[in-house]
Each structure stands twice: as structure tokens, then as C-alpha cells.
Amino acid sequence: MTTDFNGKFEIAVNGQPTLVFSYIGFKTIEIPLKESNVLNVVLEEDAQQLEGVQVTGFAGVVGRARKRTESVQSIPESVTALNSEGIEKNGINNVTNFAKLVPNLKLNSSQAAGINFLTVRGIPQIRNADAPVAFVIDGVTIPDPSLLNQELFDLALIEIVKGPQGALYGKNAIGGAINIYSKEPVNTTKNNLTLGYGNANALLTQFVSSGAIKKDKVFYRLSTQFKNFDGLLTNEFNDEKVDFSREFNARGQIIARITDNFKASATLQFIDVSGGAAYYSVNPTGNLFVEGAPGGSLSPDPEDGNNVINHDEPGKSDIRNAFGSLSLDYTPGKVKIQSITSYNYVDRSLSGDLDFTPFDDFTQGETAETRTFNQELRLSNVASEGKINWSAGGFYQDIEKPFFQDGFNRDFDLNQLFYGIAADVINTTTTYAAFGFIDYKITDKLTASAGFRYDNDTFKQEDHLSGDTFERSNDIVQPKASLSYQGYRKCLNLCQLW
Numbered sequence: 001m002t003t004d005f006n007g008k009f010e011i012a013v014n015g016q017p018t019l020v021f022s023y024i025g026f027k028t029i030e031i032p033l034k035e036s037n038v039l040n041v042v043l044e045e046d047a048q049q050l051e052g053v054q055v056t057g058f059a060g061v062v063g064r065a066r067k068r069t070e071s072v073q074s075i076p077e078s079v080t081a082l083n084s085e086g087i088e089k090n091g092i093n094n095v096t097n098f099a100k101l102v103p104n105l106k107l108n109s110s111q112a113a114g115i116n117f118l119t120v121r122g123i124p125q126i127r128n129a130d131a132p133v134a135f136v137i138d139g140v141t142i143p144d145p146s147l148l149n150q151e152l153f154d155l156a157l158i159e160i161v162k163g164p165q166g167a168l169y170g171k172n173a174i175g176g177a178i179n180i181y182s183k184e185p186v187n188t189t190k191n192n193l194t195l196g197y198g199n200a201n202a203l204l205t206q207f208v209s210s211g212a213i214k215k216d217k218v219f220y221r222l223s224t225q226f227k228n229f230d231g232l233l234t235n236e237f238n239d240e241k242v243d244f245s246r247e248f249n250a251r252g253q254i255i256a257r258i259t260d261n262f263k264a265s266a267t268l269q270f271i272d273v274s275g276g277a278a279y280y281s282v283n284p285t286g287n288l289f290v291e292g293a294p295g296g297s298l299s300p301d302p303e304d305g306n307n308v309i310n311h312d313e314p315g316k317s318d319i320r321n322a323f324g325s326l327s328l329d330y331t332p333g334k335v336k337i338q339s340i341t342s343y344n345y346v347d348r349s350l351s352g353d354l355d356f357t358p359f360d361d362f363t364q365g366e367t368a369e370t371r372t373f374n375q376e377l378r379l380s381n382v383a384s385e386g387k388i389n390w391s392a393g394g395f396y397q398d399i400e401k402p403f404f405q406d407g408f409n410r411d412f413d414l415n416q417l418f419y420g421i422a423a424d425v426i427n428t429t430t431t432y433a434a435f436g437f438i439d440y441k442i443t444d445k446l447t448a449s450a451g452f453r454y455d456n457d458t459f460k461q462e463d464h465l466s467g468d469t470f471e472r473s474n475d476i477v478q479p480k481a482s483l484s485y486q487g488y489r490k491c492l493n494l495c496q497l498w
Contacts, residue, residue: 040187040216078176081159084183092158094149095178102160107149112277112317113245114146114348120175121162128368128403133160134169134177138267140325140342141169143399143429144370147321147346148178150271151249154208154223157181167453167480170395170433182267185219185255187212200241201230213254221253233279236310237358242279248272265327270320277315278352278364281307312360315352321345331382338378338393346370354407362419364407371400392436401427424464432456437480451480 022028027044080102082092092098099107099118106119110127118125123132125145135142152158158180165173189211196204203226210221226248231241251269258264325342347369354362378393405423437451455478460471 078162079159080162081157084156087152087155087158092152094152095158096149098152098158098160102162104162105160109149111243111279111315112350112352113273113275114317114319114346115350116145116148118145118148120160123175130172132172132175134165134173136169136177137180137323138182138325139327139340139376140323140344140374141397142323142344143172143372143397144344144346146319146348146368146370147271150321151225151227151247152180153206153225153249154183154221154251155180156183166476166478167435167451168437170431170453170455171457171476182223182251182253183210183221184265185221185253186210187216187219200232201228203228216257218254218256220255221251223249223251225249231276233309235279235314236308237312238314240314242276242309242315245273245275247274261331263329265329267323267325269323273319275317277317277350278354278356279309279311279315280356281309282311282356309356310358311353311356312358313351313353313363315350317348317350319346319348321347334382336380336382338376338380340374340376340378342372342374344370344372344374362407364405366405368403369401373398387441388438390436390438393434395431395433395435397429397431397433399427399429399431401429403427421465426462426464428460430458445486447484449480449482449484453478453480 018030018032020028020030021041021043029041029043031041082090082098082101086092090097090101092101096107096109099105104121108117109115110117115127116125116131117127118131118133120133125131129145130143131145131148135145135148158178160176160178162176164175165177169177190209192206192208194204194206196202205227206223206225208221208223210219212219227246229243229245231244233241233243235242249269249271251267253265253267256264322345323342324344325340327341328339330337348367350364350366352364354364373396375396376393377395378391380391381389403423403425404421406421408419408422433453433455435451435453438449440448442448455474455476457474457476458471459473460469462469
């Protein structure tokens with residue numbers, strides 16, 4: 001049996017068994033079961049002194065690489081995961097920090113909010129294009145790469161599943177998947193306030209509150225964060241800082257246990273980020289003659305301190321995100337039915353200098369939006385000790401992405417650059433998918449797994465510059481199969497999995 005991030009679990013039993021709850025240092029409780037029900041068990045401390053503790057195993061991080069709660073040590077996927085304790089100990093506050101702990105994963109952000117470049121196992125991301133990994137938050141696929149490096153706080157789990165994962169996550173999962181799960185509401189009222197301060201007026205405030213609206217029935221969790229950074233780099237043209245940033249996050253969750261076998265969960269999240277942009281340094285003075293270069297060209301003198309930020313147009317970037325989801329879980333018997341509905345809106349903008357000098361004729365600008373609607377229906381068997389575990393379902397996604405950019409553009413007919421509108425398009429993607437996955441325990445240690453996913457994707461682009469419309473459709477079947485063997489070797493007071 002494996003619990004979820006909050007220690008919750010389900011047990012399928014036959015007849016009228018007795019459940020025994022025990023833990024080191026606490027009194028054992030035995031509870032006879034007469035019918036399917038939800039139990040709230042609290043263990044009392046045992047006053048007897050413990051003479052010693054023998055370690056018989058080690059607790060692995062619980063992940064959801066295969067969209068089910070499992071120990072990451074018991075599945076055949078290549079997974080790196082951190083639970084809430086690991087996130088706090090390692091100082092993880094965004095995906096960039098997490099990527100530093102994962103081999104063959106790198107995430108860089110450009111000099112603007114929301115522009116990210118992710119590389120996994122040598123597969124790179126193109127600017128403003130989809131990342132080569134599926135990005136999933138609380139079970140909902142987020143297709144906008146602008147949110148890849150959002151602030152991570154009040155989390156239960158973050159994990160990266162490496163290798164092609166299209167059978168589980170669909171398109172854009174050639175390099176793997178990044179799963180993020182926030183902490184769920186709890187029944188006991190808890191409040192937590194965190195404050196921090198550093199150089200350049202770096203300010204951090206976090207407030208988390210959770211508890212019961214109605215005891216054992218309706219729970220809430222509110223997580224908020226504000227960060228400010230005035231910047232360290234100065235624009236010599238106007239003597240202002242260019243690398244400033246301000247960010248506000250708010251996330252609210254409500255879970256309602258309507259009946260013993262019916263649960264509803266709702267999440268709302270808002271992100272507002274603003275910061276500097278396009279603050280590249282240039283070399284306005286001091287050039288070196290390059291001997292033998294065509295025309296005797298000049299190159300920048302790399303003398304220390306010669307490069308400066310000196311442009312007339314202050315760079316600014318903003319990104320706003322509104323996200324809402326509704327999850328319905330119904331367990332009428334031995335089958336669990338789950339519906340996940342979500343809507344995600346992202347608005348991103350950038351403006352700044354283009355020549356990066358005090359010359360005032362060239363500027364650049366970019367605006368991008370993403371509107372995404374997701375609907376997923378999933379069926380799975382209730383966790384059991386049987387030989388077979390399975391899940392299946394269907395998925396629908398509709399994405400609309402308007403994109404506008406001005407600056408230098410290339411006229412391929414005249415083979416020259418000109419200043420003006422570089423791009424003005426609307427990209428839409430519609431996806432229908434069906435999937436299934438099954439585990440079969442051949443023996444207690446050997447498990448065979450197989451899965452598939454069928455996707456129908458329709459891509460459409462309206463180019464307002466040329467007046468053309470392009471459209472295409474793809475039908476893709478992605479199978480997956482694996483064998484997992486768990487072996488143990490004995491050592492002194494420790495049992496390790498290899």
C-alpha cells in the first residue's frame with residue numbers, strides 16, 4: 001500500500017475485516033469494519049520508553065510519474081523527485097533551481113519574464129515554441145512555456161520523468177514530463193507566515209492558511225506570495241536599474257467530501273509578474289583594429305569594464321496568468337471515476353530597445369496570449385492487493401495563441417532587413433485523445449506494464465501579414481511497454497532496493 005502526499009490511502013477489502021493501525025511510539029488501534037466508510041484515525045502517544053529502533057527499510061518519495069500515486073523506487077521510469085521536505089531543504093523556489101539537481105536537464109530564462117529555454121537529454125526548446133517536456137500542475141497539462149519557471153511554493157511534490165512519455169502525456173513529451181503537485185487542504189487549522197529580506201531591497205512574504213470550513217467535510221487552503229527585487233544592474237543613460245522584478249502569486253483550494261465515495265476539488269490561481277527586459281550590454285567605446293579582416297573591420301575592445309548598459313528605451317516585461325480547475329472523484333465500487341475540467345489564461349508582453357544604444361529610432365515589442373481549455377475523464381481500479389491495476393480515459397484540449405511581434409524582419413524577396421511588424425498570427429490546436437494503461441504482477445517482484453495513447457491533433461495558423469491560413473491534422477498512436485523487477489539485498493539494519 002502507498003499513501004498519497006498527505007498520508008491518505010484507500011483499501012479494498014472483502015467481508016468484515018479488522019484494520020490495525022500502529023506506529024513506533026504510539027498505541028495500537030484496532031477498528032472492525034462493517035461497510036465501506038471513511039475513517040479519521042488519531043493515534044495516542046505510548047508512555048513506555050523505547051529501548052531501540054530497528055530500520056527495516058527506507059521510505060522513497062511518492063510520485064505520480066504514471067498519473068497514479070506510487071513510490072518512485074518501484075516503477076521502471078527514470079524519475080527524479082522531491083517531496084515538500086526535500087524542496088525546502090534544497091531551497092527550490094523555481095524549476096531552474098530544481099533542474100540543477102537533475103542530470104541532463106537545463107532551464108534558462110531570457111532577459112524578460114516568461115521567456116524560457118529548456119533542454120532535456122540534448123533536446124532543445126526554440127524561443128516562443130513548446131518545450132520538449134509535458135508540463136503538468138495538479139494533474140492538469142499546461143501548454144504555455146511561459147509558465148515553466150513560475151515560483152514554486154507550498155508544494156507537496158515536484159518530479160521530472162525523463163525519456164519519451166507520449167503514451168502517458170500526449171504531444172510535446174518527447175523528452176519527458178515535469179509534474180508539480182501543490183499541498184492539499186487539511187482538516188486541522190494551520191497558518192504559516194514567512195518573511196525574508198536581502199540585497200537590492202529583495203523582499204519575500206509568504207502566507208499559507210489551511211483548515212476545515214466544515215469539520216471532516218469541507219476544507220480550504222490559501223497560499224499567497226509576494227516578491228520584490230529592485231535590481232543590481234544600472235542603465236547609464238537614465239541611471240535606473242534594469243533587472244528589477246516584482247511578483248505576486250495567490251492560490252486557493254477547496255475540497256468537499258460530499259459523500260463517502262464522492263469528492264469535489266476546486267482550485268483557483270493567479271500570477272502577476274513584472275520586470276526588466278532587453279538590458280543587453282554594448283561596447284560604445286574602445287575598438288580594436290583586426291589585422292587581415294575584410295575591409296580592416298573593427299571589433300569591441302574586451303578591456304575590463306568597457307561594456308555598459310546604455311540605451312534610451314527602458315525595457316519592461318509582464319506576464320499574468322489566471323488558472324481554474326474542477327476535479328470530481330466518484331468511487332461507486334471497485335472502479336474510480338475522475339473528471340478534471342480546467343481553464344488557463346496567460347497574457348505576456350515585452351517592450352524595449354532594439355539597437356541597445358542611446359539612438360532613439362529602434363524599439364522592439366512582443367505580445368502573446370494563450371487560452372486553454374482541458375477536459376479529461378479517467379477510470380481506474382480502486383487500489384488493491386490484486387495482480388492487476390489499470391486506468392483508461394479520454395482527453396480533450398483546445399488552445400488559442402495570438403502572437404504579435406515588431407522589430408527587424410527579413411524580406412526574403414529583396415534579401416534585406418527592414419523595420420516593422422515581424423509577426424502577427426493566431427495559432428490554434430485542438431486535441432482529442434484516448435488512453436489506457438495496465439499493470440500485471442507476474443510475481444511478487446516482477447511486474448509487466450503496457451499502455452497506449454491515441455491522439456488526433458488539428459493545427460491551424462492564421463497569418464495576418466500574408467493573409468494566409470494553414471491547417472493540418474495528425475493521427476498518432478503511441479504504445480508503451482515495460483518490465484519492472486524489484487530485488488532486495490540484505491545488509492545491517494537496512495533493506496535497499498536495487
